[in-house]
Amino acid sequence: MSIQVDRIRCAGHGLCAELLPELIRLDDWGYPIIAPGPVPPHLAAHVRRAVAACPALALRLSQETPRFDSGTSQRSSRT
Numbered sequence: 001m002s003i004q005v006d007r008i009r010c011a012g013h014g015l016c017a018e019l020l021p022e023l024i025r026l027d028d029w030g031y032p033i034i035a036p037g038p039v040p041p042h043l044a045a046h047v048r049r050a051v052a053a054c055p056a057l058a059l060r061l062s063q064e065t066p067r068f069d070s071g072t073s074q075r076s077s078r079t
Contacts, residue, residue, distance in 0.1 A: 001039045002062050003047060005032050009058035016059055019050040032059075 003023065012030035022043055023035045039047050051059040 001044060001047070002037070003034050003039060003051070004060050004062055005034060006058045006060070007031070009056045011056045011058070013055050015053055015055065016050045019053060020046050023047070024050070 010031055012026075014026055014030050014032075016032050017024045017026045020043070023039065024032045025035075027033055047061065051061055
């Protein structure tokens with residue numbers, strides 16, 4: 001399970017960081033920065049509470065760990 005933020009919806013209320021400081025911190029403008037990687041099992045209930053409490057409905061849970069594009073493309077080798 002992982003947390004994702006819809007940056008368009010997020011209004012920077014900061015409630016998520018108050019409810020889940022173990023995984024979410026705020027940037028200089030008050031928008032959430034989510035710790036990379038899966039949610040530890042012992043924090044699952046806290047994550048669900050933070051997602052449900054978001055006033056802008058900008059947080060969501062994903063059952064898959066997000067894959068981040070490194071920005072590099074891989075070329076297939078053809079012989």
